[in-house]
Amino acid sequence: MNNRAISIVGECSNVGKTTLIKNLLKIFSKEGLKVGVVKHHHREFDFDREGKDSYIFSKSGASCVKMVSPNRVITVENLNYEKSLNDVLKTMTEYDFILVEGYKWENLDRIEVYRTGYSTEIISEKDKLIAIVSDIEHNLNIDQFNPNEYEKIAEKIKDYFNV
Template identity: 35%
Template sequence: MNTDVNQGSNLSRAPIVSIVARHSNSGKTTLLEKLLHETKKRGWRVAVVKHDAHEFEMDKPGKDTWRFAQAGADVVAISSVHKMAIIETREFERTLDEVLERLPEVDLIFTEGYKHGDKPKIEVFRSEVHKELFTKPEELIAIVSDVQFKVGVPCFDLDDVAGICDFLAEKYQIRRS
């Protein structure tokens, strides 16, 4: 695996690819869902880090973990046979690199919502939503779109998840199955 894209993370040496677009409702989440299905078919272990500019609520009011947090716990963890989650109260937002350092070892990390970050980017562009590319060409590794661009990076159709994964596998030497 290529480690130069991670820029300083200690624990995770996986390549990091940010799925970005100018606007919400551009198709980033839909593309990520399709990519995740394809990566699982290939046997890859994948992490997704989603940035939320708003307050999010992971826990349901009234449930035990929610009650513990409301009572003052700074960290609440819940674990079962198949899942584990940790909810941590923070005074300030962690940087993407700080979040990445806490991830377990995986083959590939996707981020969504870090469009101004310094990680390699795949921009989702739909002609009905966008007028021009948001990302500078030098920050892009690919474009996923319903129209073709000639900016020096591969341009994939919105449904070509196999092609995108083939591209990522070659670029970052990801092998599994």
């Protein structure tokens, strides 16, 4: 698996994974780091709009549609299978590192987010844990951070990737 990526995982939804990533990205971008993000989605999604040329191309059978503007590129691949995380990561070579939200079943090192009232246990294998972000202390010999310690968590990640 890719050694330029780590997962941000949690036992369930609403534990703070997206909030953590959002705040880390603000820190990393201010420091000039290029960070990619991969988000797993359990259901089908479509962010194109009916009637737009890109939508027409996609619905007409294009395997891939790229939409390009002066400041953005969006790639839509129409697949009849779920692309592996490893294949997705292979396409993301121009980033300092990649944060992956979800994919808790993959063999990536990870930061686990635990939130009282939502989480019931730490779900990650201990040898894969880089750190725990939690509102309570866990009896584990692993770096632990409070959910709002974004700067400290960012430093931990930069140390992990040697950037």
